[in-house]
Amino acid sequence: MRKGISTAHSVVDPSPQTRWFASVIVVFYALVTMIPLAWIVMTGFKTPADSISYPPKVVFSPSVEGYCNLFTTRSRQTPEYLASLPPAQGICEQNARNQQMAVAGPSNFAPRFTNSLIIAFGSTVLSVGFGVMAAYAFSRFQVPLKDDLLFFILSTRMMPPIAVAIPIYLMYRELGLSDTRLGMILLYSAVNVSLSVWLLKGFMDEIPREYEEAAMVDGYTRLQAFRKVVLPQATTGIVATAIFCLIFAWNEYAFAVLLTSGDAQTAPPFIPIIIGEGGMDWPAVAAGTTLFLVPILVFTVLLRKHLLRGITFGAVRK
Amino acid sequence: MTSLLDHAARATPAPLVARMRGLSDRSIAWIFIGPTMLLLLAINIFPLIWTVKLSFTNYRANRPNAEVSNLGIENYVSVLTDPDIWAAMQTTAHFVFWTIALQTLIGFSLAYLIDRKFRGHGFWTTLILIPMMLSPAVVGNFWAFLYQPQTGLFNTIAGFLSGASPSSFSMLGEVPLAPWAIVIVDTWMWAPYVMLICLAGLRSIPEYIYEAAEVDRASKWRQFWSITLPMVLPFIMLAVLFRGIENFKMFDMVNLLTSGGPGSTTEVASITLKREAFEKWRTGYSSAFAIILFVAVFGLANIYVKALNHIKNR
Numbered sequence: 325m326r327k328g329i330s331t332a333h334s335v336v337d338p339s340p341q342t343r344w345f346a347s348v349i350v351v352f353y354a355l356v357t358m359i360p361l362a363w364i365v366m367t368g369f370k371t372p373a374d375s376i377s378y379p380p381k382v383v384f385s386p387s388v389e390g391y392c393n394l395f396t397t398r399s400r401q402t403p404e405y406l407a408s409l410p411p412a413q414g415i416c417e418q419n420a421r422n423q424q425m426a427v428a429g430p431s432n433f434a435p436r437f438t439n440s441l442i443i444a445f446g447s448t449v450l451s452v453g454f455g456v457m458a459a460y461a462f463s464r465f466q467v468p469l470k471d472d473l474l475f476f477i478l479s480t481r482m483m484p485p486i487a488v489a490i491p492i493y494l495m496y497r498e499l500g501l502s503d504t505r506l507g508m509i510l511l512y513s514a515v516n517v518s519l520s521v522w523l524l525k526g527f528m529d530e531i532p533r534e535y536e537e538a539a540m541v542d543g544y545t546r547l548q549a550f551r552k553v554v555l556p557q558a559t560t561g562i563v564a565t566a567i568f569c570l571i572f573a574w575n576e577y578a579f580a581v582l583l584t585s586g587d588a589q590t591a592p593p594f595i596p597i598i599i600g601e602g603g604m605d606w607p608a609v610a611a612g613t614t615l616f617l618v619p620i621l622v623f624t625v626l627l628r629k630h631l632l633r634g635i636t637f638g639a640v641r642k
Numbered sequence: 643m644t645s646l647l648d649h650a651a652r653a654t655p656a657p658l659v660a661r662m663r664g665l666s667d668r669s670i671a672w673i674f675i676g677p678t679m680l681l682l683l684a685i686n687i688f689p690l691i692w693t694v695k696l697s698f699t700n701y702r703a704n705r706p707n708a709e710v711s712n713l714g715i716e717n718y719v720s721v722l723t724d725p726d727i728w729a730a731m732q733t734t735a736h737f738v739f740w741t742i743a744l745q746t747l748i749g750f751s752l753a754y755l756i757d758r759k760f761r762g763h764g765f766w767t768t769l770i771l772i773p774m775m776l777s778p779a780v781v782g783n784f785w786a787f788l789y790q791p792q793t794g795l796f797n798t799i800a801g802f803l804s805g806a807s808p809s810s811f812s813m814l815g816e817v818p819l820a821p822w823a824i825v826i827v828d829t830w831m832w833a834p835y836v837m838l839i840c841l842a843g844l845r846s847i848p849e850y851i852y853e854a855a856e857v858d859r860a861s862k863w864r865q866f867w868s869i870t871l872p873m874v875l876p877f878i879m880l881a882v883l884f885r886g887i888e889n890f891k892m893f894d895m896v897n898l899l900t901s902g903g904p905g906s907t908t909e910v911a912s913i914t915l916k917r918e919a920f921e922k923w924r925t926g927y928s929s930a931f932a933i934i935l936f937v938a939v940f941g942l943a944n945i946y947v948k949a950l951n952h953i954k955n956r
Contacts, residue, residue: 336852338758347760353752354769357830361772363795364784376793379808454678461674465667475947477678480686482943484891486915487932490925491689491696494703514685517678546670577779577894578912582920596783596898606787613780624775628768632842635774635835636880639950640842 364617367610375606390607392416393600394433398425433612436594442505443590444573447512452566454513455520456558460550462521463528464536474522478637481518485578493583505588511579516569519637523568526638527561528554564630567623574620591616690936697929704923717930727931729906730914737825737910738889742882744829749836750878754870756837757844767841774834782895785827789813789899817907820900824908827895836881843877844870876953883946887939911935
């Protein structure tokens with residue numbers, strides 16, 4: 325035993341050997357868990373032939389064919405027809421020509437991606453806006469049946485989406501909201517508002533009441549105090565909540581696949597049905613998946629301090 | 643001048659005075675809670691009542707003009723006596739059990755190791771957490787590619803480790819393997835969730851308890867069983883309950899990986915419900931099934947909220 329080291333730490337600190345052992349296992353797990361994600365990114369840059377080679381290729385010459393196939397539709401043409409076309413412009417057209425094909429037009433990926441963006445942001449604004457107000461009321465005022473209302477709000481999120489989808493499908497058909505962005509925004513807002521209320525109530529509870537009370541003594545009305553004192557204090561919480569709502573709406577699949585099919589379809593139900601010539605076009609699927617995941621990776625890193633709160637509805641804080 | 647002001651004040655109706663001084667707290671509370679409640683009533687409660695109504699009929703959503711007759715509780719009776727439904731519930735129970743068992747084991751072990759606070763543990767923790775933030779549908783779909791016989795990366799690695807030929811087995815196509823294919827993806831995704839909650843539990847244990855145990859010469863083993871585990875247990879329970887509720891509803895991953903197959907090996911409750919409601923269009927029947935699932939989840943949610951409040955009030 326090296327006494328110098330053991331006395332430098334408190335008695336409960338793990339020994340250096342323990343730390344080393346722990347770090348090796350954790351790092352190994354982290355690396356293994358990253359393999360599927362790394363494989364998605366790599367497959368996006370493979371050619372369809374490389375993507376299904378045996379054994380799987382770790383080293384390959386990168387190609388943008390997957391991304392081209394993701395964003396375009398192509399049709400097979402006769403050599404005579406291709407020869408009659410003007411010279412290929414852009415790398416995607418060039419790629420297609422090399423395979424006796426011509427780019428026929430843009431694919432549905434960009435509109436689906438746009439739908440995802442609009443629906444995610446729209447529902448986040450609504451659910452966070454409503455959530456801030458309700459959370460403030462629950463945090464500061466004597467609301468009759470407060471606990472029951474809060475439980476009711478949370479329980480709506482626990483419902484199985486498929487079960488909710490049956491009447492929503494019928495209701496939207498009656499109201500003309502089927503396959504519309506507005507319909508999806510309202511639906512996702514309703515699902516997210518529960519998370520939003522619970523999380524924001526936790527953040528609001530942490531803001532001392534004395535701040536508003538002081539402001540009200542100075543002549544602010546309750547609403548002014550809410551706007552000018554509480555909201556600025558709650559900014560971090562509001563941003564964290566908004567990101568959680570964004571991620572949920574962005575990732576949602578069950579409602580999207582059952583209630584949208586065209587105009588309002590989001591990316592998650594679209595990506596799995598990207599089909600190329602002769603089966604799944606895996607490089608295009610991987611390219612779409614990569615583009616779809618990048619925003620989430622960024623948000624996860626931004627959110628890492630608040631993740632725990634978000635996934636436990638604000639119950640567990642560090 | 644003062645008399646004029648007094649006069650004006652007396653002449654102004656009382657509610658207006660109140661509005662000029664700002665709304666009363668009580669009305670602000672209702673105005674603030676109102677929009678949330680309206681949204682939930684319109685998108686959750688109204689449809690729920692509609693489902694209850696439909697569950698007593700033989701309505702079919704693909705034949706809106708057909709005559710609808712009232713069946714009473716017949717749908718509920720046939721759901722509860724349908725062997726296919728019970729098979730689906732059993733499959734769901736198996737999934738819930740195995741995913742939770744694996745996720746708790748892996749999640750707690752990882753949290754315990756990360757709590758040794760080695761250098762750089764923050765970075766590696768964030769890395770491990772990434773899968774749980776991703777879309778189960780989009781990522782689950784990609785696992786179908788990893789599971790391809792022969793050319794899939796999973797088959798190649800599993801084949802290399804076990805010595806079997808990568809083309810000799812198909813994770814998604816074989817009855818004994820397909821459930822495990824889904825359990826593996828779900829565990830990959832959600833073990834970090836359990837880990838994160840356990841980590842919070844471990845960090846909530848005050849250091850002086852361990853110091854006291856050291857003074858009393860309690861072995862590390864004894865400390866683990868008598869201090870660490872009991873104090874983390876409420877957090878583990880919370881994670882287990884939440885994963886239980888979520889996996890009871892499991893749909894995305896199963897729908898994309900196997901859609902219930904091969905045969906009905908992986909047909910969990912949500913998949914059965916989707917088939918009945920959106921493929922066979924037995925709306926009345928599936929509404930009854932949906933209500934039964936609601937009641938089950940509602941019961942679980944009730945326990946969950948009690949657990950949340952218990953942890954919060956510690």
